[in-house]
Amino acid sequence: MLNLWPELVECGFAGRLHWFGSVDPAFEEQIADLPQAERILRRGRTRRDIIFAAAAASKVVLMLSRVEPFGMATIEGMAMGCVPVAWDIPTGTKEIVTGEAGSFVPLGNFPALANQVMQICREHARLAPVAARRAREIFSEDVMWQGYANLLDEVMQLPSQPHSRTGQAPPDFVPVRRRFQMLPASVRGVVRNIVGRSPRLGYLLRDLRGW
Numbered sequence: 001m002l003n004l005w006p007e008l009v010e011c012g013f014a015g016r017l018h019w020f021g022s023v024d025p026a027f028e029e030q031i032a033d034l035p036q037a038e039r040i041l042r043r044g045r046t047r048r049d050i051i052f053a054a055a056a057a058s059k060v061v062l063m064l065s066r067v068e069p070f071g072m073a074t075i076e077g078m079a080m081g082c083v084p085v086a087w088d089i090p091t092g093t094k095e096i097v098t099g100e101a102g103s104f105v106p107l108g109n110f111p112a113l114a115n116q117v118m119q120i121c122r123e124h125a126r127l128a129p130v131a132a133r134r135a136r137e138i139f140s141e142d143v144m145w146q147g148y149a150n151l152l153d154e155v156m157q158l159p160s161q162p163h164s165r166t167g168q169a170p171p172d173f174v175p176v177r178r179r180f181q182m183l184p185a186s187v188r189g190v191v192r193n194i195v196g197r198s199p200r201l202g203y204l205l206r207d208l209r210g211w
Contacts, residue, residue: 001064002030002197007114009035015121016041018054055080059124060117066107066203068092078102078135081128083120085113089203096139101131108199180211 005017017040023031031040043050055061061077061084068074068091074084075096086093088104097104103120105112120127137143180188195202 001062002034003110004062004064004113004117005034005040007110008117011114011118013114013118013121015039015059018043018058020051020054021045052076052080055082058082059121059128060085062086062117063093064113064199065091066199067206071096074102075135075139078131081132083124083127083131085116085120087199087203096135097131098134099130100127101134107203178211 001017001019019031019040020043022045023042028042031037031042034040043054055077058077058080059082061074061082063071063074063084063086066087066089068086070092071084074086074093078084078096078101084093084097084102086097086102086104087107089107094104096102103116105116180191183191195205
């Protein structure tokens with residue numbers, strides 16, 4: 001977002017950015033230093049109804065994570081009329097966003113990302129119903145529960161399978177050794193900032209999370 005916002009300002013974006021979730025003081029200062037930062041509304045951690053109200057008044061939901069198993073926030077935003085924009089990489093977001101229900105841009109291409117946000121804002125009246133309909137019809141509560149019911153029916157019909165260690169006591173638990181946590185906190189913070197600021201680097205190192 002630190003890279004995207006100046007591009008949006010340059011493109012003439014006249015709206016506001018609703019930023020939810022906690023950020024540390026050092027990062028708050030970086031946000032405050034951005035051009036026209038008064039239009040970035042830092043909402044912190046708050047109630048879901050406040051988030052949904054902001055989504056209902058917005059046009060775009062930015063899903064810029066480099067690792068996303070299943071984007072519940074994406075579905076909720078779409079259902080409220082927000083059109084998602086995400087990086088064009090293999091993530092669970094691609095299972096949700098198809099066709100005109102959203103847009104993907106090349107990883108790390110911030111000018112293209114800003115242009116796509118502006119395009120969606122211009123065509124929001126046409127795209128929002130498509131995104132909302134997909135979220136509500138394909139990922140609704142009824143559809144999800146029916147999928148769980150079908151899965152449980154299939155599992156219950158499978159015959160039991162013997163296990164190679166049936167009847168044996170489970171081994172003692174051995175905590176995972178987190179090598180990254182052995183570094184000083186100050187060093188870990190610098191590494192996180194460097195990796196977090198680079199979409200490409202963050203994507204390349206995605207499988208080292210928890211290392």
